[in-house]
Amino acid sequence: MQFNKVTDGIVQELKAILGEGNVLIEEEKLDMYSRDEVSDKLWEKMPEVVVKPENVEQVSEIVKLANRELLPITPRGGGTGLAAGAVPLSGGLVLSLEKMNKILEVDTENLFMVVEPGVTTGEVQKTAKAQGLLYAGDPCSADSSFIGGNVATNAGGNKAVKYGVTSRHIYGLEVVMPNGDIVTFGGKNVKDVTGYDFVHLMVGSEGTLGVVTKIWLKLMPLPKYVADLLVPFADMQSAIQVVPKIMTAGIIPTCLEFMDSLSIKAAEMYLNKKLPYSDAGAYIICEIDGTSETQVQDDYETIGKVCQDNGALEVFVADNMSTQERIWKSRKCYAEAIRMLSPVYCMEDVVVPVSNIPKALEAIERIAKKYECKIPSCGHAGDGNIHATVLREDRDDHEWHDLKDKVLEELYEEVYQLGGNLSGEHGIGAKRAGAMDKHMTEAQLNVLRSIKKALDPKGIMNPGKVLV
Amino acid sequence: MQFNKVTDGIVQELKAILGEGNVLIEEEKLDMYSRDEVSDKLWEKMPEVVVKPENVEQVSEIVKLANRELLPITPRGGGTGLAAGAVPLSGGLVLSLEKMNKILEVDTENLFMVVEPGVTTGEVQKTAKAQGLLYAGDPCSADSSFIGGNVATNAGGNKAVKYGVTSRHIYGLEVVMPNGDIVTFGGKNVKDVTGYDFVHLMVGSEGTLGVVTKIWLKLMPLPKYVADLLVPFADMQSAIQVVPKIMTAGIIPTCLEFMDSLSIKAAEMYLNKKLPYSDAGAYIICEIDGTSETQVQDDYETIGKVCQDNGALEVFVADNMSTQERIWKSRKCYAEAIRMLSPVYCMEDVVVPVSNIPKALEAIERIAKKYECKIPSCGHAGDGNIHATVLREDRDDHEWHDLKDKVLEELYEEVYQLGGNLSGEHGIGAKRAGAMDKHMTEAQLNVLRSIKKALDPKGIMNPGKVLV
Numbered sequence: 031m032q033f034n035k036v037t038d039g040i041v042q043e044l045k046a047i048l049g050e051g052n053v054l055i056e057e058e059k060l061d062m063y064s065r066d067e068v069s070d071k072l073w074e075k076m077p078e079v080v081v082k083p084e085n086v087e088q089v090s091e092i093v094k095l096a097n098r099e100l101l102p103i104t105p106r107g108g109g110t111g112l113a114a115g116a117v118p119l120s121g122g123l124v125l126s127l128e129k130m131n132k133i134l135e136v137d138t139e140n141l142f143m144v145v146e147p148g149v150t151t152g153e154v155q156k157t158a159k160a161q162g163l164l165y166a167g168d169p170c171s172a173d174s175s176f177i178g179g180n181v182a183t184n185a186g187g188n189k190a191v192k193y194g195v196t197s198r199h200i201y202g203l204e205v206v207m208p209n210g211d212i213v214t215f216g217g218k219n220v221k222d223v224t225g226y227d228f229v230h231l232m233v234g235s236e237g238t239l240g241v242v243t244k245i246w247l248k249l250m251p252l253p254k255y256v257a258d259l260l261v262p263f264a265d266m267q268s269a270i271q272v273v274p275k276i277m278t279a280g281i282i283p284t285c286l287e288f289m290d291s292l293s294i295k296a297a298e299m300y301l302n303k304k305l306p307y308s309d310a311g312a313y314i315i316c317e318i319d320g321t322s323e324t325q326v327q328d329d330y331e332t333i334g335k336v337c338q339d340n341g342a343l344e345v346f347v348a349d350n351m352s353t354q355e356r357i358w359k360s361r362k363c364y365a366e367a368i369r370m371l372s373p374v375y376c377m378e379d380v381v382v383p384v385s386n387i388p389k390a391l392e393a394i395e396r397i398a399k400k401y402e403c404k405i406p407s408c409g410h411a412g413d414g415n416i417h418a419t420v421l422r423e424d425r426d427d428h429e430w431h432d433l434k435d436k437v438l439e440e441l442y443e444e445v446y447q448l449g450g451n452l453s454g455e456h457g458i459g460a461k462r463a464g465a466m467d468k469h470m471t472e473a474q475l476n477v478l479r480s481i482k483k484a485l486d487p488k489g490i491m492n493p494g495k496v497l498v
Numbered sequence: 499m500q501f502n503k504v505t506d507g508i509v510q511e512l513k514a515i516l517g518e519g520n521v522l523i524e525e526e527k528l529d530m531y532s533r534d535e536v537s538d539k540l541w542e543k544m545p546e547v548v549v550k551p552e553n554v555e556q557v558s559e560i561v562k563l564a565n566r567e568l569l570p571i572t573p574r575g576g577g578t579g580l581a582a583g584a585v586p587l588s589g590g591l592v593l594s595l596e597k598m599n600k601i602l603e604v605d606t607e608n609l610f611m612v613v614e615p616g617v618t619t620g621e622v623q624k625t626a627k628a629q630g631l632l633y634a635g636d637p638c639s640a641d642s643s644f645i646g647g648n649v650a651t652n653a654g655g656n657k658a659v660k661y662g663v664t665s666r667h668i669y670g671l672e673v674v675m676p677n678g679d680i681v682t683f684g685g686k687n688v689k690d691v692t693g694y695d696f697v698h699l700m701v702g703s704e705g706t707l708g709v710v711t712k713i714w715l716k717l718m719p720l721p722k723y724v725a726d727l728l729v730p731f732a733d734m735q736s737a738i739q740v741v742p743k744i745m746t747a748g749i750i751p752t753c754l755e756f757m758d759s760l761s762i763k764a765a766e767m768y769l770n771k772k773l774p775y776s777d778a779g780a781y782i783i784c785e786i787d788g789t790s791e792t793q794v795q796d797d798y799e800t801i802g803k804v805c806q807d808n809g810a811l812e813v814f815v816a817d818n819m820s821t822q823e824r825i826w827k828s829r830k831c832y833a834e835a836i837r838m839l840s841p842v843y844c845m846e847d848v849v850v851p852v853s854n855i856p857k858a859l860e861a862i863e864r865i866a867k868k869y870e871c872k873i874p875s876c877g878h879a880g881d882g883n884i885h886a887t888v889l890r891e892d893r894d895d896h897e898w899h900d901l902k903d904k905v906l907e908e909l910y911e912e913v914y915q916l917g918g919n920l921s922g923e924h925g926i927g928a929k930r931a932g933a934m935d936k937h938m939t940e941a942q943l944n945v946l947r948s949i950k951k952a953l954d955p956k957g958i959m960n961p962g963k964v965l966v
Contacts, residue, residue: 139742139853162748184691195689197698198666211941218851221663221881221922223652223702224934225946225964230665230698234691251748274607280630280719281789321749322793329789383686385607413689454689466692473679477953478693484952485945496693 031489033120034100036078044081044123047091052129054080063124066111067365068461069374072431073114077104077124084129086204086212086243093241093490094210096123102493105237107179108150110171112365112377113459115183115236120493125241127178133157134244140218141249142201147178147242151185154247163249166193169455170362181242184234186455188361191412192284192319193250195455197233202246205232208239208486217246231481236457237492239485253319255326256284258354260346261337262310266290266395266407268341269312270388273411275336276316277384281329285317286412287361290391292371293408297360300367305360310343314411315361364408364417371406372421376434380445381454384414393444394418397437405437415454442469463498499957501588502568504546512549512591515559520597522548531592534579535833536929537842540899541582545572545592552597554672554680554711561709561958562678564591570961573705575615575647578639580833580845581927583651583704588961593709595646601625602712608686609717610669615646615710619653622715631717634661637923638830649710652702654923656829659880660752660787661718663923665701670714673700676707676954685714699949704925705960707953721787723794724752726822728814729805730778734758734863734875736809737780738856741879743804744784745852749797753785754880755829758859760839761876765828768835773828778811782879783829832876832885839874840889844902848913849922852882861912862886865905873905883922910937931966 044053054060057076065074083089096103102122109116118124131148138161145154151165151172158165169175169187179185181203186195193199202216216222216229232239263269269288276286289297291311298305307313314337318329334345348354368375382390391407394416398405409417420437422430442452442465452462452469467475475497482489482497512521522528525544533542551557564571570590577584586592599616606629613622619633619640626633637643637655647653649671654663661667670684684690684697700707731737737756744754757765759779766773775781782805786797802813816822836843850858859875862884866873877885888905890898910920910933920930920937935943943965950957950965 137853139746140851141745142851184695186689186691190689194666197695198662207941207945211944213939213941213945215942215945218917219849219882219919219922220852221654221658221849221878221883222919223654223921223923223925224919224930225926225938225942226707226949227652227665227698227702228945228949230695231949234695239694250750251746254748277609278607278719280722282718320788320790320793322788322790322796325788325790325793381687381689383608383610384688385605410689414687415689449686451687451690451692453691454687455691457691458693462692470693471681473675473681474683474693476679477675477681477683477696480952481694481696481699481949484948 031493033102033122036101036122040099041079043095044079044092048081048083048088052082063106063126064117066109066114066116068112068114073117073461075117075119077118078121080124080126082126082129086206089206089241089243090210090212092125093206093208096490097209097488100488100490102490104492105241107147107176107182108174110175111179111183111459112379112456113461115457115459115495117460119460127176130243136161137218142218143247143249145177145245145247147176147245149177151175151177151180158249159252162252164252165199165247165249167196167199170364177245178242181233181245182236183455183457186410186413186415188285188287188410190410191286192282197230199248200229200233200245201248203229203232203242204244205240205242208491236459236495238482238496239491254321255323256317256319257326257330258348258357259316259330259334260306260348260357261314261316262307262343263312263314263341264343265311266391267388269314270391270411272314272337272340273387274385275340276333277412279332279336281332283316283333283412284319285315287315288411289313289361289408290406292404292406293364296367296371296406297363299370300363301359306346307343315357361408368406368419372423374422376420378418378441379453379456380416380418380441380450382414382445382448382450386448386450387411387414389448390416390445390450394441397440401433401437403433403437413454458496460494463494463496467498499961501570501590504569504590508567509547511563512547512560515556516549516551520550520552531574531594532585534577534582534584536580536582541585541929543585543587545586546589548592548594550594550597554674557674557709557711558678558680560593561674561676564958565677565956568956568958570958572960573709575644575650576618576642578643579647579651579927580847580924581929583925583927583963585928587928595644598711604629605686610686611715611717613645613713613715615644615713617645619643619645619648626717627720630720632720633667633715633717635664635667638832645713646710649701649713650704651923651925654878654881654883656753656755656878658878659754660750665698667716668697668701668713669716671697671700671710672712673708673710676959704927704963706950706964707959722789723791724785724787724822725794725798726816726825727784727798727802728774728816728825729782729784730775730811731780731782731809732811733779734859735856737782738859738879740782740805740808741855742853743808744801745880747800747804749800751784751801751880752787753783755783755877756879757781757829757876758874760872760874761832764835764839764874765831767838768831769827774814775811783825829876836874836887840891842890844888846886846909847921847924848884848886848909848918850882850913850916850918854916854918855879855882857916858884858913858918862909865908869901869905871901871905881922926964928962931962931964935966
């Protein structure tokens with residue numbers, strides 16, 4: 031796709047729409063919009079201009095202008111993405127939603143929150159909690175990621191085992207289509223089959239089909255009782271073998287996470303705090319919640335017993351907030367902690383059927399051994415979603431790119447053999463678009479491409495992402 | 499759209515693909531494929547030919563032939579639809595999935611069932627239960643509806659308050675696209691953001707975007723304890739006022755249903771059995787489930803107290819299977835029972851935000867009074883989903899069509915005023931396609947039409963349904 035360049039005239043037009051202060055062209059101001067959290071120069075690119083609309087009408091005007099002038103638009107949330115989805119690889123406009131950051135309504139009767147896309151996920155969680163309600167989306171980046179970005183990537187997170195990924199909490203969207211039309215689908219109806227499910231086509235489409243400008247989020251009653259289990263095991267394989275056993279014990283845990291020994295060590299270094307049993311080969315972290323204390327207790331005892339019968343070194347129960355927070359900090363700091371081991375890395379996000387996690391982790395170990403590299407892993411065991419991170423350490427550019435290419439090729443191949451797929455929650459972005467192209471059939475790609483072409487015939491919305 | 503007719507040559511070609519026995523052209527055999535459960539001659543039409551493929555390759559061959567010859571295809575499940583979605587209103591082929599009725603796999607490790615579309619929903623439920631698992635989709639028509647039809651309409655049902663509608667249980671689909679391509683999206687990965695969410699675009703698309711030929715259904719642990727409450731109230735308004743109060747009491751009930759007095763009477767007549775408090779103005783039926791007996795007990799006591807504090811005449815607790823079945827029979831027989839009041843009727847399926855159910859029911863009462871007709875109502879109170887059924891009784895054709903048109907126009911208008919929508923679970927089909935066209939904006943319709951056109955450029959898949 032050949033796009034035009036942003037001219038001075040266009041910048042003037044954008045300033046007329048948005049006001050001086052909401053149009054950035056100075057290099058030092060553009061810099062932070064040239065990357066996301068993929069730590070690799072390969073996936074950085076300066077935008078020509080950054081625009082910061084404050085309302086849906088302005089978004090619509092910007093999109094109309096870009097459509098008319100054939101300029102690429104890259105919508106951007108908190109910039110915490112891990113697939114280069116928000117990087118303007120074709121230049122053009124970065125459309126940052128940072129100023130559309132209002133919580134418009136908390137409806138405690140219907141259990142809905144209506145928000146603009148620039149609200150952080152953490153703010154959504156806190157606002158719900160203050161009303162005795164739960165927003166169950168919980169990506170590890172919640173403090174900095176925008177809810178709009180969660181929608182764009184269909185973010186997963188820690189509570190997905192019981193409560194599902196972001197898509198499950200999204201009941202309505204206002205969207206600016208690539209032609210500038212403003213449409214709203216869904217809202218506060220908890221069931222609705224009036225027409226196609228455009229809402230859930232948008233969720234996870236990574237800004238390639240339009241710009242989300244308003245979001246109806248479903249809330250639920252805040253569980254009255256919560257308990258967390260931290261369960262160390264002697265090695266990764268015995269830890270991960272227990273996962274399918276927990277998942278078939280008749281209880282749906284809220285969270286079911288794992289960390290390998292490298293991840294535990296990295297967390298300990300990053301937090302600068304001794305973690306219990308940090309010499310263990312692996313952790314399983316499991317959360318249970320419910321409306322009754324006895325039920326939560328019964329449930330975690332059942333799960334604790336499954337762990338003990340299957341080689342757990344110990345079962346720590348955390349049933350108060352401060353101990354729970356300590357446990358979760360070690361898991362949630364994974365991305366930051368990994369930087370302590372190597373500032374440059376390649377974090378993958380593969381997903382396999384839960385029963386195949388042990389085999390997937392065996393494969394990762396085998397690949398690490400074969401290429402003599404480190405691949406610390408942790409992730410959402412209950413969802414089969416593994417964050418495997420290849421470390422660059424002190425390799426030079428050539429060695430690093432060579433290593434990464436080989437490891438990813440082999441990893442994806444193994445994952446497909448196990449009935450898995452490329453990404454569980456981080457998305458395809460630009461980083462995995464080539465791999466998707468390679469692993470999908472032509473017929474599958476035709477379906478996806480025809481949807482893209484129908485909704486964005488000029489291809490201006492986030493080009494080069496998802497589909498190459 | 500101008501379609502061609504099915505010629506003798508085409509019938510011969512179909513027989514070559516499917517074998518003699520799977521191609522029907524005799525009028526007496528075609529008759530049962532000319533309608534669904536919309537009891538109105540207006541929505542009946544004989545197909546030119548009925549085909550019964552036995553595998554996906556045959557479906558693909560049929561679709562390729564129809565695509566080449568410009569013949570309309572109407573996919574058909576159990577024929578229990580309530581929106582004329584499976585009626586071949588443009589003639590052509592009815593593609594019945596009745597012979598693709600195998601349960602292909604019950605995966606008790608990953609908690610998945612893989613099925614063909616012609617399995618009844620009841621069979622899916624029973625098969626899961628036999629393994630100690632739950633398939634949580636539960637439309638009232640479960641005994642006769644096909645799971646493929648549930649997917650096509652995104653069927654709701656009774657357990658949607660806690661477990662969601664059909665879409666939530668669908669993780670993968672094999673689909674024959676309108677050009678005959680066979681594609682599979684999703685599978686046993688419980689999280690997957692590899693490309694657009696085509697699976698959930700297909701769910702609820704009512705056979706207008708392709709033919710579903712294989713379905714990956716998520717199962718969950720069967721709740722160990724279940725209790726049902728039957729709560730009679732003196733009148734509809736006091737019953738329905740309690741619904742938002744239950745929904746904000748900190749517990750997510752599995753089911754939360756209501757029946758008005760006419761529906762109770764009809765059920766009593768149909769079942770030929772005295773129901774408790776059947777002179778009450780309305781019933782609320784509420785189900786609670788969980789892994790612990792105390793929790794279920796605590797939960798139903800909390801809800802029972804909310805009811806008692808808000809005008810309940812009585813709170814019956816059913817915690818054994820036979821009493822539970824008796825309660826549910828009275829609710830599930832609604833569609834059949836209504837026939838006792840009037841063999842011809844018009845069953846609507848509007849949905850509003852839960853807090854607006856009282857206003858919606860007031861509006862229905864007002865409309866019934868204004869047009870001097872009966873509109874018995876029941877439905878999924880916890881979802882804001884109301885089945886309001888206009889009875890023909892002894893009106894002549896002209897009076898009936900006039901009444902129906904006026905009532906529907908006014909009902910839809912009221913529902914939109916309340917932030918509601920046309921259909922919560924029955925779908926748009928042909929019956930509501932005109933209303934959808936009227937109530938959606940041009941921009942919304944453009945989005946939906948462009949998706950349809952992209953995937954089915956010749957418009958052969960179930961023409962006249964969803965979009966006019």
